[in-house]
Amino acid sequence: MKKDTIKIGLLGMGTVGSGVVKILTGNSENIGHKLGVGLEIKRIAVRDLEKPRAVEVDPALLTDNPDHVLLDPEIDIVVETMGGIETARQAITRALENGKFVVTANKDLMAHHGVELLSIAKTQGRSIFYEASVGGGIPLIRPLKYCLAANRIKKFMGIINGTTNYILTQMSAAGKEFAEALAEAQAQGFAEADPSSDIEGRDAAYKLSILASLSFASQIKIDDVYVEGITDVKLRDIHYAQELGYAVKLLAIGEEAAEGLKLHVHPTLIPLEHPLAAVQNEFNALFIEGDAVGEVMFYGRGAGSLPTGSAVCADVMDAARVLKNEIENGVLEATFTEKPVIPMEEQHSRFYLRLKAVDEPGVFGKLATVFGDAAVSLDRIIQKRSVEGTAEIVLVTHDVKEGRFREALNVLREMPAIRSINSVLRVVE
């Protein structure tokens, strides 16, 4: 039976949930017109009924019992914006088992249990939509699934964490050191009180694993992703990078090579002319290389109540179209295999290295010999005038196997003429 109104239940009404309510109510006429069917929020499960809400809702809609959403036979679509992993996993599983379509903004959940939940959905003849789990309001999941569907995705590089991009932009543009830029980000609401998941790169790794699963049709384990955060990035390195023609960005990189997948998150030098270098402050962007389309990039706000709500609502509208038209398995889902992941030390990269050496004759020769012995060839060298007998040297290598480069670093660390190895960063072109 085709429906006149499709009823929605919300789990959670925090930042994203409030955005969803605001958009669905504010743009309801427009949305209903496009869909040819009305959308109605029937129930909202929250933890604390008394908490003040960013958006006014009829108190009768609120409940503190998630079952009032999950078990209500009138509710067709369950929107999960409560966050966390285990409770959300159970709730979504129950929703699917009760025949509901699910929309979620939960990246931790999708990174850990995405493939499993998509499989449950398939068994139930339902779907999970998760556009909002990566890149906030920026369309990423849907373009990967549909717009680039005829492509083999070769590689993507993303700025998919707004906090770290804000910090790196502040360091670069305002000449702040990391700690000061972090404090600024916290003051501006772009970093949380506990920023560790963002600044250590874990948030980006979760999102990378969701994007890589979809791009490469492979079930990614979060531990397969190599992760380095930005806590050790120094203002000095950002300045040297600029001198060399690069910006420093926290990039999440996924690539499919003949031997397997490459999955890594780390601060990276990227040429100033690259479109990702122009992504400033809290903005996010995903740069994709497809075999047919070539290079495309999607840019926008990676977080926030209304942007993320925009993505959730697009998913709700997709689910509603499927319901309205009684489409079975109308959603393109990849079959997920398990492709091998290439360990970081086997991968090739270019490296940026900053070190301090004793300023005496022959030191540079020794340095060059170490790299030569490890078959690491050098592309760029900067040496500034030495201070108190110590010279700061910045090197950029040509493409080299990471394991080889690390061996060379270990030899350098043992050399008495090398005072300190201060920074090691990867470089992409």
Added chain:
Amino acid sequence: MKKDTIKIGLLGMGTVGSGVVKILTGNSENIGHKLGVGLEIKRIAVRDLEKPRAVEVDPALLTDNPDHVLLDPEIDIVVETMGGIETARQAITRALENGKFVVTANKDLMAHHGVELLSIAKTQGRSIFYEASVGGGIPLIRPLKYCLAANRIKKFMGIINGTTNYILTQMSAAGKEFAEALAEAQAQGFAEADPSSDIEGRDAAYKLSILASLSFASQIKIDDVYVEGITDVKLRDIHYAQELGYAVKLLAIGEEAAEGLKLHVHPTLIPLEHPLAAVQNEFNALFIEGDAVGEVMFYGRGAGSLPTGSAVCADVMDAARVLKNEIENGVLEATFTEKPVIPMEEQHSRFYLRLKAVDEPGVFGKLATVFGDAAVSLDRIIQKRSVEGTAEIVLVTHDVKEGRFREALNVLREMPAIRSINSVLRVVE
């Protein structure tokens, strides 16, 4: 009856058509797997059977009679890549009347007859997909229709013509004048032998009208779009713009205000920090402001065989999903109304003005008085040392009604102290 194989007929096998054939054959396993149904190219109508093809195809597929595609009851999807307006319009109309889904890459056609063809499709219970008509491989139509479906689109600004962006980039980066940069673009294959539609802005205006129709759900007439090309942009203006912190780009701008739509294409000064300023050479990008999502941008190659083919194939896959699942009216189509368009002289803008004046006491005062009398206030002024008694003056105004600004220009033109008015460009922030 659900199908195992969906059959496709092509009209035209030039640049885009060849790309489509290459992608559909090269990625057929992957595409069939995702769709759960195979795609087969059954017939390709071409003008000249003997012409050498960029991609090898079984000669038995080729025909010089379009009816072999349009009337074949086995063909479900007709892909039109032959270009031109009237013949394509008739062919697509016949295809729809014969119950076929249509995919087209034809911007001229969609700009002139899009609303009419979409209406025929609706009557027939079929759809026209036209992602490839704007922005080549960049997903634009589908994101506007689906990903941003819950948004009210407030404004968009696009670099949607690769030829002019290539020329402006060459002028800016390599210090070439327009004519030299155009010759370079022609040598590189980024400009046609007759480049007039590109450099005069008409190509961008066609694409703008397609995007605006969709964004604002209004039937746009091509004559409602104000158009200025880049033929009068001087290297000197690009240098002054850089000095003032701007790049010069040919922007297609669409905006919905309370009083009506604003639709204009012209060379524009845009701040260097704006993401559109970083779009170089033949690349295209569309920057969109939605009421919920905020600012998003889509970037990529706006032309070329495989990029445009990628968009066509995504459309073919969408049509195939609809066919496979026997979805009726499963595509979100706006109802097109006719919204008023605000004439250019009623619109507000900031202006960049370069002029030459006699270098004598009181001239600047007279100039300032003319602007003051027309209520045009000035934001920035550059005056370089005068040469042989003539001073070059560059002005940037605050926001002003275009009609008022033109009145002031007319007064300036009559002033003996003003030697020449060399450039007038619009400025966006």
